[in-house]
Amino acid sequence: MNFYPEFEVVRNDSRCIRCRVCERQCANEVHWYDADGKVMLSDESKCVNCQRCVTLCPTRALKIVKSDCRLRENANYSDQTIKEIYRQAETGGVLLSSMGNPNPLPVYWDKILINASQVTNPPIDPLREPMETRVFLGKKPEHITRNADGTLNTQLAPQLTLSMPVMFSAMSYGSISYNAHASLARAASALGICYNTGEGGLHEDFYKYGKNTIVQVASGRFGVHKDYLEAGAAIEIKMGQGAKPGIGGHLPGTKAVGDVAKTRMIPEGSDAISPAPHHDIYSIEDLRQLVYSLKEATEYRLPVIVKVAAVHNIAAIASGIARSGADIIAIDGFRGGTGAAPTRIRDNDGIPIEPALAAVDKRLRDEGIRNNVSIVCGGSVRSASDVVKAIALGADACYIATAACLAMGCHLCRSCHTGKCNWGIATQRPDLVKRLNPDIGSQRLINLMDAWRHEIKELMGGMGINSIEALRGNRLMLRGVGLTEKELEILGIAHAGE
Amino acid sequence: MKRIYVKEEWCLGCRLCEYNCAFANSGMTDMVKALRGKEIHPRIQVETDADGITYAVSCRHCTDPICVKSCIAGAISKKDGVIEIDHSKCVGCLTCVLVCPYGCVVEDEGGAAQKCELCMKNTCGAPACVKGCPNGAIVYEERGEAE
Ligand code: SF4
Ligand code: SF4
Ligand code: SF4
Ligand code: SF4
Numbered sequence: 001m002n003f004y005p006e007f008e009v010v011r012n013d014s015r016c017i018r019c020r021v022c023e024r025q026c027a028n029e030v031h032w033y034d035a036d037g038k039v040m041l042s043d044e045s046k047c048v049n050c051q052r053c054v055t056l057c058p059t060r061a062l063k064i065v066k067s068d069c070r071l072r073e074n075a076n077y078s079d080q081t082i083k084e085i086y087r088q089a090e091t092g093g094v095l096l097s098s099m100g101n102p103n104p105l106p107v108y109w110d111k112i113l114i115n116a117s118q119v120t121n122p123p124i125d126p127l128r129e130p131m132e133t134r135v136f137l138g139k140k141p142e143h144i145t146r147n148a149d150g151t152l153n154t155q156l157a158p159q160l161t162l163s164m165p166v167m168f169s170a171m172s173y174g175s176i177s178y179n180a181h182a183s184l185a186r187a188a189s190a191l192g193i194c195y196n197t198g199e200g201g202l203h204e205d206f207y208k209y210g211k212n213t214i215v216q217v218a219s220g221r222f223g224v225h226k227d228y229l230e231a232g233a234a235i236e237i238k239m240g241q242g243a244k245p246g247i248g249g250h251l252p253g254t255k256a257v258g259d260v261a262k263t264r265m266i267p268e269g270s271d272a273i274s275p276a277p278h279h280d281i282y283s284i285e286d287l288r289q290l291v292y293s294l295k296e297a298t299e300y301r302l303p304v305i306v307k308v309a310a311v312h313n314i315a316a317i318a319s320g321i322a323r324s325g326a327d328i329i330a331i332d333g334f335r336g337g338t339g340a341a342p343t344r345i346r347d348n349d350g351i352p353i354e355p356a357l358a359a360v361d362k363r364l365r366d367e368g369i370r371n372n373v374s375i376v377c378g379g380s381v382r383s384a385s386d387v388v389k390a391i392a393l394g395a396d397a398c399y400i401a402t403a404a405c406l407a408m409g410c411h412l413c414r415s416c417h418t419g420k421c422n423w424g425i426a427t428q429r430p431d432l433v434k435r436l437n438p439d440i441g442s443q444r445l446i447n448l449m450d451a452w453r454h455e456i457k458e459l460m461g462g463m464g465i466n467s468i469e470a471l472r473g474n475r476l477m478l479r480g481v482g483l484t485e486k487e488l489e490i491l492g493i494a495h496a497g498e
Numbered sequence: 499m500k501r502i503y504v505k506e507e508w509c510l511g512c513r514l515c516e517y518n519c520a521f522a523n524s525g526m527t528d529m530v531k532a533l534r535g536k537e538i539h540p541r542i543q544v545e546t547d548a549d550g551i552t553y554a555v556s557c558r559h560c561t562d563p564i565c566v567k568s569c570i571a572g573a574i575s576k577k578d579g580v581i582e583i584d585h586s587k588c589v590g591c592l593t594c595v596l597v598c599p600y601g602c603v604v605e606d607e608g609g610a611a612q613k614c615e616l617c618m619k620n621t622c623g624a625p626a627c628v629k630g631c632p633n634g635a636i637v638y639e640e641r642g643e644a645e
Contacts, residue, residue: 017533019517025510056632058517059530431550437508437634 001086004069005045015061016040022053022062027420027432050413052422084343095343098416098426100243100335100380100402103347107335108354108487109386113496115477117464124466126457132467133164133453135397137234137374138303138327157327158303160214160234162397163192164453165468166387168445169332169378169399170216170238170307172200174251174260174272175339175416176405177433180425183408183441185209190442191449194233196399199223199249199274201263207231214305217294219248220274222264226297234328235294236305237287239278242336242379245309245350249274250340255419255428284320291325303327310334310356310379311349315363322364322372330399331356333379337402339426340417353379354393358491361394361473384455393491394473407448408441499579500640502542502616502625504553509544509635511552515627516540519556522617522626539606541614542627542636554627554636556614557581557602561643565594565603565613573611582615 009030018040023031028046031053033039049064070079084095117123124131139157147153168184181195181203188195189212196214201223206213215232217224229235240246251264251272261268281287291304306321307330308314314331321329333353338346357377364370377390378399387398406412409423416426424436456468465471479496480488488495517533519540524532542556563581566574573587574594583603588610594603595611606612616638617625628638 015530015534017517017530019513019533021512021514021517024512056512056514058514058521058630061530431510434508435510435633440634 001090003083003086004067005047006067007044007047007049007064008067009042009044009047010063010065011040011042012061013039015059017059017061019058021056021058025052025056025422027422027427027429048413048415048418049411050415050422051411055411096340096417097343097346097414098338098340099412099414100337101347102414105335106352107380108352108483108491109382109389111481111483112354112389112491112493113479113481114385114388114392114459114463115479116462121464123464124461126454126461129461129466131457131460132469133456135162135165135468136160137162137376137396139373140371142371158301160194160303160328161192162194164449164456165391165395165397166381166449166452167193167214167376167397167399168195168404169330169401170196170198170214170236170241171339171401171405172198172216172222172249172251173203173263174200174255174428176425177421177427177436178203178205178259179433179436179438179441180405180408181206182438183436183445184404185213186438186442187445187449188212190446193449196236197223197232199238200251200260200272201265202228202231203259203263216307217290218274219276219278220272222266222272222274225265229294229298229302232302234303234305235298236307236330237278237290237294237326238307239281239287240307240309240311240332241338242309242332242334242350242353243338244341244345245311245334246276247342247345248276252419257428260428284324287321287326288324295325305330305376307332309336309349310351310353312351314351314356315359318360318375319363319367319369322367322369326373328374328376328396329360330376330378331360332399333357333377335380336378337405338416353377353381354389355487355490357390357395358393358475358493362492365473384452385459387452388456388459388471389478391468391471392474392477393493394475396472403448404445407444408436409444499559499643500616500638501559502556502614502628503637503639503641504555505635505637506551506553507635508633509552509554510633511544511546512632513544514630514632515542515554515636516544518626518630519614522620522622523612525620539604539612541602541604541612543601543604554631555600555602556627556636557598558600559616564597564599568593568597580616580618581613582619583611583613585610585612 030047031042054062136159138159145153173181184195185206189209194214199218210231213232214234216236218238253269253271305328306326310333334350374396376397377395381398421427475492478493481496519542520538521529521532526532544554546552571587571589573584590609603613
């Protein structure tokens with residue numbers, strides 16, 4: 001069935017100089033030059049609204065607009081719902097999507113407000129006074145212990161040191177390009193934070209950034225070997241992902257080319273299928289075995305992270321993980337991004353990160369095991385204020401991926417699964433990968449994190465807090481607006497005015 | 499002296515540099531007015547080699563410039579390291595076009611020779627091609643006198 005295209009290419013011909021930049025830059029082949037008529041023509045049905053052409057058109061002659069040709073309005077059967085049914089009726093296939101859940105579900109960050117000092121408790125000016133944003137992730141000692149000679153025991157469990165409480169979360173080499181990985185690795189190392197390999201292994205060129213790398217072990221075990229484990233600053237066991245809890249991953253054979261296949265340690269052109277479960281993990285005891293196998297393999301030098309998607313029983317699950325020997329729990333909320341996921345799962349599975357985080361922090365405190373682990377939260381942390389709210393809700397640090405992609409040029413067109421990312425991020429096509437120059441990409445990531453660090457300090461200063469550690473779990477610094485009693489109770493915060 | 503250097507690894511072949519160059523040297527303030535409906539004569543050219551590698555070539559501002567030596571009218575000179583053409587002196591013999599080993603002197607709209615003068619004579623102040631390159635494939639920097 002043919003539909004009128006979703007987007008329209010609007011070219012202001014009186015401004016178009018026929019430079020054909022749009023034509024050269026659109027991997028979807030929307031634009032072309034007609035020599036007879038000396039005009040630029042376009043086929044908007046192929047447009048994904050990535051805005052590459054709009055951004056590069058030197059005379060601002062182009063815009064892409066949402067088509068107003070819609071099926072008859074129906075609040076129950078929306079235009080999109082109907083077209084999805086048509087598409088499935090035609091293909092019999094599962095719908096695929098990428099990036100995070102775009103639906104208008106509640107964003108609790110936006111319903112939480114941050115406190116500031118007035119009169120009785122002085123704010124701190126971050127430009128004049130020292131502010132500590134450094135965090136250490138890992139198991140903390142319950143009590144002070146002394147050695148036989150009475151001196152303090154200063155032996156700590158392995159810690160991950162970050163200059164600020166933000167890390168770039170897992171995106172595999174394969175799902176994103178070599179240049180995207182290079183940008184993330186270089187930025188993380190310049191910033192003193194970490195990036196995460198995702199489940200695609202670690203390209204040999206990036207071993208040198210090991211001090212700032214979290215190496216992931218996922219259900220497919222792609223690219224996992226001793227040197228890989230030892231290369232990182234921490235090891236992450238990926239049990240689940242916010243965008244697609246309960247299902248695995250699938251890198252199509254067409255993307256498992258060259259170095260991608262080599263890094264994953266699979267034959268070129270073969271599909272890389274990560275099973276939904278880890279086939280050796282069916283209980284917390286099994287998880288404990290993997291945690292300790294990985295610790296054993298790396299001589300107990302590295303903290304082990306267990307990453308799970310935020311799902312209904314997240315607090316109980318986290319309690320189990322905190323007893324499994326893991327040093328850090330990473331929780332990924334349902335708005336987290338993905339390179340490809342079944343649409344129905346992405347849009348309907350899992351729960352938002354904010355209540356999940358609050359529930360986990362509370363449960364671990366109630367059970368007296370909060371110090372067993374650090375908590376990292378992800379799944380749509382969009383700004384410095386989201387980070388501050390997350391820390392006050394109980395997180396030790398945040399994971400960002402969509403925001404990091406945006407810094408590298410991503411325009412959230414949500415067509416990563418097509419492999420034709422016009423911005424050189426979610427693609428393996430050499431001519432497109434080239435569009436992301438890591439000199440530029442890494443600098444933009446560094447700029448973003450520098451800006452956030454300044455903002456985090458300003459927000460902390462406003463509250464009269466000079467160390468991020470003093471903000472962690474400090475829910476008195478938060479108030480809710482427009483939330484129900486139940487929501488406030490779960491978030492553990494008071495309503496504005498209380 | 500600061501020169502334009504090519505990083506072909508990052509060139510996308512988008513040709514924006516050519517259009518930015520043509521606009522910068524048009525003397526006009528609006529790109530549409532300057533370039534719409536016209537054939538452009540940029541002083542930087544995007545070349546494509548047999549493997550599909552693209553790179554933008556403009557004057558190297560050689561330490562020992564052969565074009566200066568070859569010019570029969572004395573129209574090409576070196577000023578503070580920048581190789582310049584005095585258009586009022588150029589007789590259009592195009593000897594310089596023939597001798598430049600990089601193919602960086604080209605014919606302008608009127609048949610005289612023109613070349614990159616690092617946007618020193620127009621209102622840009624710094625190379626417009628470099629400023630507008632979306633991927634850092636041409637840079638304007640100090641690398642010392644190699645040649
Ligand atoms: S797909 Fe992107 S580059 Fe192509 S026409 Fe649409 S917005 Fe422009
Ligand atoms: S990039 Fe802009 S000016 Fe150039 S051909 Fe396309 S629409 Fe016209
Ligand atoms: S503007 Fe930059 S990327 Fe585009 S063709 Fe010129 S040098 Fe290459
Ligand atoms: S025009 Fe050619 S020969 Fe003359 S200075 Fe430039 S690169 Fe050298």
